[in-house]
Amino acid sequence: MRNILTIGGRQFRSYFNGPVAYIVICIVMLTLGFFFWKTFFLFGRASAREMFRWLSLILVFALPALTMGLLAEEKRTGTIELLITMPVTEAQVIVGKFFGVLGLYSILLVLTVPYPISVSTLGDLDWGPVWSGYLGLFLQGSAVLALGLMASSWTSNQLIALFVALTLSVFFWVLDKLLALLPSGAASALEWMSFDYHFQSMARGVIDLRDLLFFFSVTLFALAVAFRALESRRWS
Amino acid sequence: MSDVMIEARDLTKHYGTVAALQNATFRVNRGEVVGFLGPNGAGKTTTMKILTCFIAPSGGTARVAGADIFEDPIAVRRAIGYLPENTPLYTEMLVLEYLEFAGKMRGLRGSELQAGLRKVVEETSLGDVVGKSIGELSKGFRQRVGLAQALIHEPPVLILDEPMSGLDPNQAAEIRELIREIGRERTVILSTHNLAEVQVTCSRVLIISEGRLVADDTPDDLAARAGKPRFVVTLRKDDHSAADVRAVFSSVGNAQTVTEVAASSAGELIVEVVPKGNDDLRADIFRAAVSADLVLLGLEQRGENLEDIFRQLTTKAGA
Structure with a gap:
């Protein structure tokens, strides 16, 4: 556990030593502000639903930028060799890196809290769906980050990691919007695999164990694949 | 514990159909500084990566400080301080921050960590640059940071992959002196192309060519043998x-x-x-x-x- 925290802590701090964290945070906050306030007064409702809707979409695009370098850059520069030959297991490296980026993501989420707060000053805000929405965002973000880490474990090129991660996360987000094109059996299966399907019900204030399990499973699966990819170098 | 710190038996590594290493067998005793010599692609780096458990051999096995590389890779890594080729460091980190990280990863905490930091900073003369980011340092200083991170947990075995390459003669002389100093108490394996380095730094030479060990002797005996x-x-x-x-x-x-x-x-x-x-x-x-x-x-x-x-x-x- 100590190793995991040491690796995660280093990763977390190194985001702030470079520009990536600042750029991603700025872009997310600016686009969110733009889309959210643009329509807020048209609806005339004191609700944070729109914020969650936009944020879930923006994050699907933004989070892969945080994960693209996690392993790819370490492989390119060779630092992975020094890291792995310290007394750690591959699993600790993967989980540590994941916690590091999850920490940064948590900060990003905390930075958006002023939105519901300012909404609550304008009207009577129901805080229940806000908290469940944040939980949903956190879980969906975890899944996107884990997928990004997985993509980063496959290559030593950050750009490739970025595009693979973007493709995967956008694909899972957009799945339930393509359903009209499909026969109904396939449609309900695909709907169930969609991030947004699970997230939207949480944003409405419904915490369903199945939604939690879905995000947990995707996250664990992606981390396991990343672990295998990192470990496979030993036998190549 | 026995005096054999590294024991490699029939180490073999294939990359696809290419044999990078074939049946390398050697021992290194406590307190030896062994030079690994060979042309590029001869298998030096492969051997080092196997000993540090970064990659697994296709055949054979090795023990480092009594631990088997397959059975207990964590114990092997704990016993080793490793400096890979080209000194890959996190360039965005500060020197002190990085050494702290390296110490923590090796299980040092609190006063132990502070003592370790003080010791390696002094040993490698990094005092003036601890507050700088690694990316700003010259190659010679980076190399010292690389050595410092390998030394911080006082490992019995040091594995250094081309520690002197790319340094100017003054820097190389400093690092060489440092390695000799370190080699008094520890077992060191270092790889190099530079034969003069080996003659002054190492007590024994392993020459490797096309994946095979072709010589294992002291530099003097090797020279005497040849003519x-x-x-x-x-x-x-x-x-x-x-x-x-x-x-x-x-x-x-x-x-x-x-x-x-x-x-x-x-x-x-x-x-x-x-x-x-x-x-x-x-x-x-x-x-x-x-x-x-x-x-x-x-x-x-x-x-x-x-x-x-x-x-x-x-x-x-x-x-």
């Missing part, structure tokens, strides 16, 4: 003939053969004296020249040095 010393004598020509000169030196000590080196330049005569044994004939040559009224312009002892042996061993190994 006798020769003495190259440069004289002012005046009006001596080459034959006269040969006659003078053939009676020196137990000189065996005296040959004139082909192209003596104008006004100079160069001969080569080869002794029967390994004797140092320089004094005798000097006296013989004086008594025969020859003007001595130069006298040089040439052993067959490591370089020649290295070339011999690594070029005929495939044949």
